[in-house]
Amino acid sequence: EPEVTQTPSHQVTQMGQEVILRCVPISNHLYFYWYRQILGQKVEFLVSFYNNEISEKSEIFDDQFSVERPDGSNFTLKIRSTKLEDSAMYFCASSNRGPSTNEKLFFGSGTQLSVL
Amino acid sequence: GEDVEQSLFLSVREGDSSVINCTYTDSSSTYLYWYKQEPGAGLQLLTYIFSNMDMKQDQRLTVLLNKKDKHLSLRIADTQTGDSAIYFCAESPRGGAGNMLTFGGGTRLMVKP
Numbered sequence: 001e002p003e004v005t006q007t008p009s010h011q012v013t014q015m016g017q018e019v020i021l022r023c024v025p026i027s028n029h030l031y032f033y034w035y036r037q038i039l040g041q042k043v044e045f046l047v048s049f050y051n052n053e054i055s056e057k058s059e060i061f062d063d064q065f066s067v068e069r070p071d072g073s074n075f076t077l078k079i080r081s082t083k084l085e086d087s088a089m090y091f092c093a094s095s096n097r098g099p100s101t102n103e104k105l106f107f108g109s110g111t112q113l114s115v116l
Numbered sequence: 117g118e119d120v121e122q123s124l125f126l127s128v129r130e131g132d133s134s135v136i137n138c139t140y141t142d143s144s145s146t147y148l149y150w151y152k153q154e155p156g157a158g159l160q161l162l163t164y165i166f167s168n169m170d171m172k173q174d175q176r177l178t179v180l181l182n183k184k185d186k187h188l189s190l191r192i193a194d195t196q197t198g199d200s201a202i203y204f205c206a207e208s209p210r211g212g213a214g215n216m217l218t219f220g221g222g223t224r225l226m227v228k229p
Contacts, residue, residue, distance in 0.1 A: 003158075004158065035217075041221070042219050042220065042221050042222075043159070043204065043206075043217075043219035043222075044219070045216045045217060045218075056216060058216065091158060091159065093158075093159075104161050105217075106158075106161075107151075107158035107159040107160070108158045109156060109157050109158040
């Protein structure tokens with residue numbers, strides 16, 4: 001079965017540093033998402049992306065966050081100046097059709113971000 | 117805002133049935149989902165139910181929805197050790213695959229041989 005791949009599996013960074021989390025969605029998928037899970041808390045929606053622009057974003061997704069699809073395969077999440085509270089597991093997801101179709105959402109295995 | 121709650125932990129013996137429960141607050145929920153997360157892996161969609169349904173069965177999985185009480189359950193028949201994982205309930209108020217899903221905290225299922 002095709003899968004969403006995320007790299008690295010674990011990223012350690014210093015507070016204030018920029019970090020880029022990378023994802024390769026499934027090749028024919030058009031809709032892309034980032035979610036995160038802080039340790040001991042629930043999985044939270046961050047942002048959805050379609051047709052090279054953000055479709056929706058949550059309150060968490062402030063000016064420190066940005067997403068990009070720099071080429072035909074990668075989908076990245078950038079945090080400009082990391083804070084301690086950005087430490088979390090970040091999940092990338094993709095789907096072939098849009099939200100109104102209840103298309104199956106495929107998740108990657110996550111990148112554990114640790115901000116020191 | 118929307119909230120989804122689950123119990124933290126469930127332990128069953130191999131061969132027994134498991135029932136994982138979930139409650140939600142958003143009465144406009146259109147789709148409700150069950151995801152499974154195995155160690156080191158991503159979130160795998162197991163099944164979903166549309167809000168106008170009461171029950172959905174898919175092989176060993178049975179989803180029951182009580183819309184009046186905003187209660188969702190996942191029953192796993194003949195639970196196997198390979199079913200040990202964290203199970204997440206999630207809801208989508210506007211329907212669809214991933215448009216701002218609200219997740220519960222997850223129920224860790226442990227299956228004892």
